[in-house]
Amino acid sequence: MKCDMCGSPGKLYKAVIEDAQLAVCHECSKFGKVTGVVEQIPDKTIQKDAKREPESEVMxxxxxxxxxxxxxxxxxxxxxxxxxxxxxxxxxxxxxxxxxxxxxxxxxxxxxxxxxxxxxxxxDYKESHEKQTKTKTNSFTIGDLIKIGKK
Ligand SMILES: [Zn+2]
The missing domain is CATH 1.10.260.40 (lambda repressor-like DNA-binding domains)
Known part of the structure; x- marks a missing residue:
C-alpha cells in the first residue's frame, strides 16, 4: 500500500485531509487530521508449524x-x-x-x-534417568555430606 498523496510506501495513517478520507504516510498525515492507522494486511507467508517436538530418543x-x-x-x-x-x-x-x-x-x-x-x-533410558534423579535427591542427606567431608 502506498500513500494516497505522495505515493511513498510504508506505514499508512487514516487521515482526513480537506474533507477527504485518505490513507497517507506519516509525512503527509501532517496536512490533515489523523483518525487512525491503516491496518497492514499481513503477508500470507506459510506459517511454520509450531515448535516441532524433537522425537524423544528412547534408549x-x-x-x-x-x-x-x-x-x-x-x-x-x-x-x-x-x-x-x-x-x-x-x-x-x-x-x-x-x-x-x-x-x-x-x-x-x-x-x-x-x-x-x-x-x-x-x-528405557529416559525413565531410568528420571528415577535416578529422584532417588538421589531423596536419599542424599546431610549425613552423607559429612561422611564425604570426613574422607
Ligand atoms: Zn505521503
Whole structure:
C-alpha cells in the first residue's frame, strides 16, 4: 500500500485531509487530521508449524542390579546355571559372567533372559534417568555430606 498523496510506501495513517478520507504516510498525515492507522494486511507467508517436538530418543539400557536379579530368579525357579544356560541357548560360562556382574548382556540377550525368567531387565533410558534423579535427591542427606567431608 502506498500513500494516497505522495505515493511513498510504508506505514499508512487514516487521515482526513480537506474533507477527504485518505490513507497517507506519516509525512503527509501532517496536512490533515489523523483518525487512525491503516491496518497492514499481513503477508500470507506459510506459517511454520509450531515448535516441532524433537522425537524423544528412547534408549534401552540394562537395569542396575541385573546380575543379582537374574541369579535370584533363576534360583527361585530351581535351575542350575547350566540348566538355565541350556534353556536360553547360551553358554554356561556366559551365564556365570552375567550373574557375577562381569558381563553386561546385550539388550537382545537381556530381553531374552527377561522373557524366560519373567523379569524386567531392560528399561528405557529416559525413565531410568528420571528415577535416578529422584532417588538421589531423596536419599542424599546431610549425613552423607559429612561422611564425604570426613574422607
Ligand atoms: Zn505521503
Amino acid at each position: 534401552d539400557i540394562i537395569i542396575d542390579g541385573y546380575a543379582e536379579k537374574i541369579r535370584k530368579k533363576r534360583e527361585s525357579l530351581g535351575l542350575k546355571q547350566e540348566e538355565f544356560a541350556k534353556k536360553i541357548n547360551e553358554k554356561e560360562s556366559l551365564v556365570q559372567k552375567i550373574e557375577s556382574g562381569n558381563f553386561e548382556p546385550s539388550i537382545a540377550l537381556a530381553k531374552k533372559i527377561g522373557r524366560f525368567l519373567k523379569i524386567r531387565l531392560v528399561e
